[in-house]
Amino acid sequence: MESIEARVRTFVRENFPVSSSDVPSDQSLLESGIIDSIGVLTLVTWIEQEFDIVVADEDVVPENLDSIERIVRFIERKAAGGQ
Amino acid sequence: MAADLVAMDFGCLPPSPLQPAARLAASLGIAELWIKRDDLIGFAGGGTKCRKLAGLADRLRTTGADTFLLSGGGMSNQVRIIAALAAVGGRACEVFIDAAADAPAARFGRFFGAQVHALPDATHWTLNSAIRARLRELAAAGKRAVVIPAASHEDLAAYAQAIGELAAQGLPASPRRTLVVTAAGSGATSAGFLLGLDRHLPQGRLLAVSADRRGSELRTIITRLLASATGLAPEGEDMQRMLARLDVDDRAIGGGYGTRTAEADAAIALAARTEGLLTEPVYTGKALAALCAMSRDGSIDRDERIVFWHTGGVPYLACALAQPLLSD
Numbered sequence: 001m002e003s004i005e006a007r008v009r010t011f012v013r014e015n016f017p018v019s020s021s022d023v024p025s026d027q028s029l030l031e032s033g034i035i036d037s038i039g040v041l042t043l044v045t046w047i048e049q050e051f052d053i054v055v056a057d058e059d060v061v062p063e064n065l066d067s068i069e070r071i072v073r074f075i076e077r078k079a080a081g082g083q
Numbered sequence: 084m085a086a087d088l089v090a091m092d093f094g095c096l097p098p099s100p101l102q103p104a105a106r107l108a109a110s111l112g113i114a115e116l117w118i119k120r121d122d123l124i125g126f127a128g129g130g131t132k133c134r135k136l137a138g139l140a141d142r143l144r145t146t147g148a149d150t151f152l153l154s155g156g157g158m159s160n161q162v163r164i165i166a167a168l169a170a171v172g173g174r175a176c177e178v179f180i181d182a183a184a185d186a187p188a189a190r191f192g193r194f195f196g197a198q199v200h201a202l203p204d205a206t207h208w209t210l211n212s213a214i215r216a217r218l219r220e221l222a223a224a225g226k227r228a229v230v231i232p233a234a235s236h237e238d239l240a241a242y243a244q245a246i247g248e249l250a251a252q253g254l255p256a257s258p259r260r261t262l263v264v265t266a267a268g269s270g271a272t273s274a275g276f277l278l279g280l281d282r283h284l285p286q287g288r289l290l291a292v293s294a295d296r297r298g299s300e301l302r303t304i305i306t307r308l309l310a311s312a313t314g315l316a317p318e319g320e321d322m323q324r325m326l327a328r329l330d331v332d333d334r335a336i337g338g339g340y341g342t343r344t345a346e347a348d349a350a351i352a353l354a355a356r357t358e359g360l361l362t363e364p365v366y367t368g369k370a371l372a373a374l375c376a377m378s379r380d381g382s383i384d385r386d387e388r389i390v391f392w393h394t395g396g397v398p399y400l401a402c403a404l405a406q407p408l409l410s411d
Contacts, residue, residue, distance in 0.1 A: 060211055
């Protein structure tokens with residue numbers, strides 16, 4: 001089974017292709033233009049379906065979703081049943 | 084009775100006129116300047132966004148959606164024409180605007196019967212949450228809502244075809260290279276134009292003048308849209324060939340999206356007084372302001388053949404003229 005980070009990176013690369021090389025883990029996805037506001041909808045929907053977790057509206061904040069590493073940590077926390 | 088989306092008539096269709104602008108060119112010291120008049124096509128005030136309407140209407144029809152959701156800025160052309168599309172096509176429309184309720188796009192949205200959610204302090208994140216929440220409410224109410232993105236692959240194809248249209252309009256033979264100058268917001272028009280240059284006008288180049296984003300961010304967005312639409316690797320040879328034709332300039336942004344600048348207001352007045360051309364302060368006015376500045380400081384080749392792409396938005400000029408021009 002691929003790691004969560006590998007799955008996230010594959011999703012970002014396939015849906016928001018900006019570079020053949022991977023984006024840095026801590027790079028802001030919105031400020032750098034990799035993801036736009038509707039792209040966040042796509043990302044959230046994918047997270048819910050791919051990892052079978054519920055993303056609440058209050059979860060949709062940059063602290064949880066604005067970089068590869070933040071997305072990975074968020075998914076790990078949610079999958080473990082955390083808030 | 085509401086028309087079916089598939090049978091809609093979008094008024095004046097492309098090709099848009101290609102107008103010589105010798106007086107404006109002379110005042111800028113440019114050898115050859117043409118205006119591509121997309122402000123004269125389409126409906127609901129026209130503009131380049133209207134080029135995608137027929138395809139978008141067809142795709143929306145096949146979704147079976149009864150409600151369209153979209154987001155946009157306070158002077159969004161997309162908001163205005165899609166609110167009109169929904170009205171004429173008998174669909175509900177809800178618009179999420181990151182501006183005040185009296186912003187021009189909000190007013191036009193309501194004018195066309197859309198429900199406007201004005202969120203002046205919204206970020207990408209809070210706007211997104213608002214749309215998600217509304218989607219759930221609409222689903223619970225038995226509505227079939229669809230979110231319309233700022234750009235799709237099909238939109239880019241329509242904009243690419245616009246360059247094919249330009250190439251077929253019979254510009255006189257000239258040794259000059261062609262530089263297409265356009266305002267850039269979502270980046271979709273610019274990405275489509277690059278695709279079109281590659282297919283139809285390979286000696287041409289594109290200057291995308293940002294209306295709101297830093298140049299590096301706009302370039303990233305254009306790259307992403309182009310890679311998504313073509314399936315090409317961003318760093319592959321074909322993509323790099325297309326991107327090599329792109330210059331991005333963010334000098335005209337001023338205080339950000341929608342803010343007036345004296346330079347844009349002066350450029351708007353210059354275009355009006357030399358060519359009778361109406362532009363507006365958010366997109367076309369800033370693109371003209373950049374063109375003026377670059378012709379003065381020599382950062383563009385004044386011997387190039389320049390095609391200024393009028394992307395529309397003229398209805399918003401009336402809103403802007405409610406206040407004095409900053410350049411007066």
